[in-house]
Amino acid sequence: MEKAPAAPHPEYDLLRPIENPGKSFYYIVAVLLAIILYTGYVYIRQVYYGLGVTGMAQPVTWGFYIINFVFFIGISHAGTLISAILRLSKAEWRRPITRMAEVITAIVLAIGGLHPIIDLGRPDRMTHLFYNGRLQSPLLWDIVSITAYFTASTVYLYIPMIPDIAILRDRGVKPRWLYEFLSWSWQGTEQQHKVLDRAMNILMVVVIPIAVSVHTIISYIFAMTVQPGWHSTIFGPYFVVGAIFSGIAAILVLMIVFRKVFHLERYLKLIHFNYLSVLLLIMSLLWFYFTFSEYLTGFYGHEPNEMRVFMYKFSGAFAPYFWTMVTCNFLLPLILLSNRKTRTIPGILIASISVIIGMWLERLIIVVPSLANPRLPYPTGIYIPTHTEWMLFLGGVSVFILGYMMFARFFPVISVWEIQEGRHESAKTVTERISSYMPDPQPRYTGSMENE
Amino acid sequence: MMNKKLIDRLQILSISLIWLLFTGIAVWILNLIKESLRLHDAPDASLGISLVAIPVFFTLSSVLTYVFIGLRKGRRKGVES
Numbered sequence: 001m002e003k004a005p006a007a008p009h010p011e012y013d014l015l016r017p018i019e020n021p022g023k024s025f026y027y028i029v030a031v032l033l034a035i036i037l038y039t040g041y042v043y044i045r046q047v048y049y050g051l052g053v054t055g056m057a058q059p060v061t062w063g064f065y066i067i068n069f070v071f072f073i074g075i076s077h078a079g080t081l082i083s084a085i086l087r088l089s090k091a092e093w094r095r096p097i098t099r100m101a102e103v104i105t106a107i108v109l110a111i112g113g114l115h116p117i118i119d120l121g122r123p124d125r126m127t128h129l130f131y132n133g134r135l136q137s138p139l140l141w142d143i144v145s146i147t148a149y150f151t152a153s154t155v156y157l158y159i160p161m162i163p164d165i166a167i168l169r170d171r172g173v174k175p176r177w178l179y180e181f182l183s184w185s186w187q188g189t190e191q192q193h194k195v196l197d198r199a200m201n202i203l204m205v206v207v208i209p210i211a212v213s214v215h216t217i218i219s220y221i222f223a224m225t226v227q228p229g230w231h232s233t234i235f236g237p238y239f240v241v242g243a244i245f246s247g248i249a250a251i252l253v254l255m256i257v258f259r260k261v262f263h264l265e266r267y268l269k270l271i272h273f274n275y276l277s278v279l280l281l282i283m284s285l286l287w288f289y290f291t292f293s294e295y296l297t298g299f300y301g302h303e304p305n306e307m308r309v310f311m312y313k314f315s316g317a318f319a320p321y322f323w324t325m326v327t328c329n330f331l332l333p334l335i336l337l338s339n340r341k342t343r344t345i346p347g348i349l350i351a352s353i354s355v356i357i358g359m360w361l362e363r364l365i366i367v368v369p370s371l372a373n374p375r376l377p378y379p380t381g382i383y384i385p386t387h388t389e390w391m392l393f394l395g396g397v398s399v400f401i402l403g404y405m406m407f408a409r410f411f412p413v414i415s416v417w418e419i420q421e422g423r424h425e426s427a428k429t430v431t432e433r434i435s436s437y438m439p440d441p442q443p444r445y446t447g448s449m450e451n452e
Numbered sequence: 453m454m455n456k457k458l459i460d461r462l463q464i465l466s467i468s469l470i471w472l473l474f475t476g477i478a479v480w481i482l483n484l485i486k487e488s489l490r491l492h493d494a495p496d497a498s499l500g501i502s503l504v505a506i507p508v509f510f511t512l513s514s515v516l517t518y519v520f521i522g523l524r525k526g527r528r529k530g531v532e533s
Binding site (some may be wrong): 132136140141152155162181184185186199 | 485494
């Protein structure tokens with residue numbers, strides 16, 4: 001364990017996880033590494049024996065891996081997109097939460113992006129994409145858009161971190177070479193601040209359409225087919241709404257955990273939770289509106305194949321999952337977050353976890369029932385995930401937790417320099433901004449109206 | 453502590469690698485267009501996608517380069533960070 005190398009910093013609470021991580025950090029890392037290693041073994045076994053070790057078979061050829069792919073990529077919308085919107089709208093309350101959100105994006109995108117490869121019986125055939133890829137396939141659009149989003153998110157996470165990395169460098173935190181390398185000679189001069197601001201302004205504008213395109217394109221994997229339950233014109237916006245919805249829930253859960261573990265009550269205040277939970281409630285209503293529209297049009301058309309899938313979800317084998325999804329994504333958040341008495345930290349935590357579970361079920365509800373009810377006169381298929389699939393899901397979650405912990409071990413999860421800047425300049429900036437858009441005071445009446 | 457010159461060289465190397473990576477992605481996309489033209493396999497769709505994708509990657513690498521060079525130029529003269 002390293003000792004704090006320099007005098008206490010004014011924002012020492014934010015640097016404590018880096019300078020004094022504590023023993024429990026290493027215990028948790030060890031447990032997570034053990035899970036990840038076992039997951040690695042399970043995956044190698046799958047590569048060796050083929051996809052027969054999973055629950056996937058005809059007609060259900062997409063299972064947990066594609067569900068998790070869509071789910072993880074959805075969660076990734078927590079960060080960069082929400083952070084960019086809050087920065088663009090100059091929401092001052094964003095300062096303690098933007099980086100926490102951006103880290104989610106970078107880590108979860110990497111995990112989610114690997115899932116289609118996990119889903120391949122022959123992952124070595126991925127290399128065929130380099131010389132035989134077909135750019136008119138939505139799957140390839142996905143690869144391009146996820147790569148672009150991952151790159152943009154990583155850049156968007158890293159650039160505002162440079163001043164904080166310089167703080168760690170100047171405090172002599174080890175490994176010093178890493179902070180020296182990553183800080184790019186940052187000294188906080190006016191010129192350097194200008195460069196950083198310009199770059200951030202460009203990235204904010206670039207990253208929003210990329211983020212929206214990612215989940216829209218993921219929806220195209222389904223919507224571009226003529227499968228009942230998938231061939232829908234609103235799938236693009238429906239997926240984007242769902243992604244932002246699950247993303248906000250993920251940020252809230254992480255904020256609550258970090259606040260508790262690192263005693264960050266001074267930074268993550270009730271007002272932050274209040275604002276974000278209201279946003280979560282709005283997204284819940286929006287999600288319900290899209291879901292209602294999606295199923296109503298399918299039901300009203302009463303096309304036989306569409307109705308088979310519809311009934312499979314509403315009253316068939318998938319009804320428990322479908323109604324649990326509606327409860328988790330709509331009823332519970334509505335009850336807990338619309339009432340001020342229950343919109344407390346525990347209430348918000350329950351609502352957020354409920355939304356994460358509900359959104360995972362939503363992906364399950366979208367992927368499996370359409371495949372289980374093929375158009376051809378075959379019996380309805382079944383899908384029961386095996387130990388392999390459950391393990392790879394758990395492994396993915398473990399990689400996310402480990403990635404987040406490792407990030408928090410080396411870098412502040414709350415932006416130190418932005419907090420300090422906020423303390424010194426926010427009040428003045430906000431006052432100036434308000435006075436700029438408020439109506440000018442009425443000029444004093446000085447004489448008759450005839451001259452006017 | 454690492455030698456300052458070595459860190460400088462690593463930083464320059466990292467910019468070069470970023471450009472190499474994004475140029476590689478652009479070359480890959482261009483190769484797919486060439487392939488679609490050769491096979492008469494929806495080249496218009498491929499062209500449309502590449503017209504969006506390639507500038508996005510080069511915008512990102514340009515922003516990163518601008519930041520890295522800008523921060524080095526913006527240092528106080530004679531002051532060691």
